[in-house]
Amino acid sequence: MADQSVAQFIDFRAAAQIIAPGAIIVDDFQKEITDALRRSSVLEGRIEYVPATGDFSTYYEQNTINGGEFVDPRVVSAAASSNPRTPHSLKMKAITNEVVFGHYDLTLGQQQNNFPELKAKDLNDMINGVGLTHGRALWRGNDTSLSVPTTMQYRGLSKQITNTFSVSSTASIVDAIRAKVAAMTSSELYVLMPTAIYIHPIAHHYLEQEEKNSSNNETQINSLTKTMVAGVTVLAIMTSAGVLPLIPEPFMTFAVNGTDPLMTDYGIAILTEPMIEYHYVGKKDAFLFQLGTTSDIQEKYIAIKYGAPVAKGPSYAHAYGTITRPTIAAIA
16 A cells, blocks of 8 residues: 555546436445465464574484493493484574555545455555465575575475485376385384375376376275365375375475476475474564554554474485476466
């Protein structure tokens, strides 16, 4: 609402839809604004939110359990051992948004009463803009380091997770998922039980297409479902970690394949969600501030969110991959 329209005098008859005896009908509008815009990611509602420990939020990770050896039961002796614990840190980031309301526009809008809820909607959308940027950057934030940041953005999960895999254009998506989960759960060092599979919606389409043409699909996908969030059920896949939901996530990475321009590499992630955390400062949601009416009699509002995501155990607790398939253009 900050932009000022250019006003001009017009012939009233040109603005009228109908001029007839006893009636002058002018343009009017529905009071609801058509709005099907995306405002958050699926992952945002399923990860752990924890208070940050500082400007650099720090946690410790243990990767070994030392000691333990066989001895003669009649000559018992033991060697002292210790277990190293490694500190890790992530720098807090900030996302902001602003909206400005002109006093004249607000007053005129109240007088016309055409869109009485518009100010509230614009304020809500300002906060949603923060949430949308947050949700996209959870996966695709371009920073190159958690502890030595090089950009203002998050370090996205697709860059944090170093346990990777790929599914070629001729390989089975289902087989690749099950093989990677099996490799994770067979670890003797870590107790790994992935909880969900996030997949680009177009890759999800190709997975369903693969299952439709499979001779044993009734035991793999089509007959299995799982609740994603309250009231929403998605297809699931049987793995060595149990039945895992297949969650379509539009913010997954996608890029034109490096060797075939007609192909796209669509992102897929196998996550242990309790080990995906968002460290926040203040509160998990965005703060909203009204700056007051300034000298140009405009009302200014600012939303700001502090925090950063981290994938704990990036080399073993999760896996990130790409699925190469023919390109399907996403809407808008």
